[in-house]
Amino acid sequence: xxxxxxxxxxxxxxxxxxxxxxxxxxxxxxxxxxxxxxxxxxxxxxxxxxxxxxxxxxxxxxxxxxxxxxxxxxxxxxxxxxxxxxxxxxxxxxxxxxxxxxxxxxxxxxxxxxxxxxxxxxxxxxxxxxxxxxxxxxxxxxxxxxxxxxxxxxxxxxxxxxxxxxxxxxxxxxxxxxxxxxxxxxxxxxxxxxxxxxxxxxxxxxxxxxxxxxxxxxxxxxxxxxxxxxxxxxxxxxxxxxxxxxxxxxxxxxx
Numbered sequence: 001x002x003x004x005x006x007x008x009x010x011x012x013x014x015x016x017x018x019x020x021x022x023x024x025x026x027x028x029x030x031x032x033x034x035x036x037x038x039x040x041x042x043x044x045x046x047x048x049x050x051x052x053x054x055x056x057x058x059x060x061x062x063x064x065x066x067x068x069x070x071x072x073x074x075x076x077x078x079x080x081x082x083x084x085x086x087x088x089x090x091x092x093x094x095x096x097x098x099x100x101x102x103x104x105x106x107x108x109x110x111x112x113x114x115x116x117x118x119x120x121x122x123x124x125x126x127x128x129x130x131x132x133x134x135x136x137x138x139x140x141x142x143x144x145x146x147x148x149x150x151x152x153x154x155x156x157x158x159x160x161x162x163x164x165x166x167x168x169x170x171x172x173x174x175x176x177x178x179x180x181x182x183x184x185x186x187x188x189x190x191x192x193x194x195x196x197x198x199x200x201x202x203x204x205x206x207x208x209x210x211x212x213x214x215x216x217x218x219x220x221x222x223x224x225x226x227x228x229x230x231x232x233x234x235x236x237x238x239x240x241x242x243x244x245x246x247x248x249x250x251x252x253x254x255x
Contacts, residue, residue, distance in 0.1 A: 004035035004058050006242065007249045008199050008223035009172045010092070010127055010152050011036045013049055015201025016218055023055045031220040034058065037253070039092040039127060039152075041066040042073060046083060060255065062089035064115060067096040067108045067129055074107035077114055088255060090119040091127030092152060095140075098132040109136070116144040125253055127152050127172070134160045141167055148252050150196055155182075158189050165194060170252050172198040176208040178229030187233045192244045196252060197226045 013022055025031055035058040040046035042065055049061035063083040065073045084090055093115045095108045119126045125148035130137040134156035141149060141164075151164055153174040161171065171190055175198075176183040187195075199205065205217040216222060227245070231238040 001035050001058060001060070001253075001255050002250070003033075005033040005246065006035070006221070006224055006227060007197070007245065008034065008036040008220065008226075009150060009196045009249065009252070010039050010174075010198035010200055011220075012041065012045070012092075012201035013038050013052065014041070014045055015203040022052055022059075025218070025220055026056045026059065028219070034220045034223060035249075036060070036220050036223075037062055037089055037091075037127070039089075040064050041092070042069045043076075043079065043083065046087070050086070060088055060253075062091040062127065063087035064091045064093040064127070065111060066092050067094055067112070068100045068104055070104040070107040070111045071101070074111055077111070080115065081118055084115075084118040084122050084124060087124065089127065089253065090115060090124045091150075092129050093126060094129035094152075095133035095137055096129055096131050098155075108133075109140070112137075113140060113144070116140070116146060120144060120146055123254070124148075125150065129153075131155045138163055138167070141169070148254060150252055153198065153200055154186060158185060161186060161189065165191070170194050170196050170248060172196040173226065173230055174198050174200055174208060175205045175226050175229075177226060178233055179209045184233045187230055192236075192241065193248060195230070195241070195245060196248055197223060197230060197245055199223050199226060 037060050038049035039062050046063040053061040127150045150170040202218045231241045
């Protein structure tokens with residue numbers, strides 16, 4: 001991974017839609033300097049990402065049960081440990097009060113805690129979804145006492161972000177940077193040493209930026225545009241930010 005210069009720290013391969021041959025995408029010269037962490041929604045998406053990891057240098061599969069799927073996996077936790085032991089990252093996990101189906105709500109908290117326990121047991125970094133549950137997730141993470149936590153595409157306030165920073169968390173800024181006042185405020189506020197960058201999958205560019213789909217967003221190298229937007233919003237030199245994110249990536253992932 002150290003041969004890569006740019007990193008998408010939160011990507012979902014199922015969002016590539018018609019672009020099914022993901023390993024082929026990485027063979028293009030435009031993508032050769034890009035690494036990607038492939039987040040899971042559930043066990044099947046993890047296993048699919050794990051196959052890609054075997055074929056593509058720079059593509060890393062994470063295991064986790066997304067809060068949207070909590071009701072489908074709360075009684076299958078005995079399957080998790082083997083996957084966490086194999087995976088280098090645990091994600092996407094957490095809690096969600098905005099978009100999750102109602103039936104998932106009763107199971108989200110305990111499933112989140114359980115996955116954090118496994119992450120701590122095996123020394124895995126975690127990628128956390130907190131939308132609408134920023135206060136609850138903060139309390140759970142504080143109790144879990146993990147060292148390598150990335151808050152994925154944060155939707156809370158700057159005041160809440162300060163509390164996560166006090167825990168030593170990283171933040172992955174998404175493709176709405178440069179297109180959302182709230183995202184821009186967070187981007188300007190965060191210290192450089194805590195910033196990571198993500199696309200959350202190719203499809204996310206369209207709704208985050210309210211734009212039409214374009215072939216470029218389906219290239220792994222699309223993350224470079226998030227780098228550009230983050231540097232522009234922060235009024236920071238592109239190469240300076242890119243180097244900082246490179247260092248942050250390895251500090252976070254331990255890869």
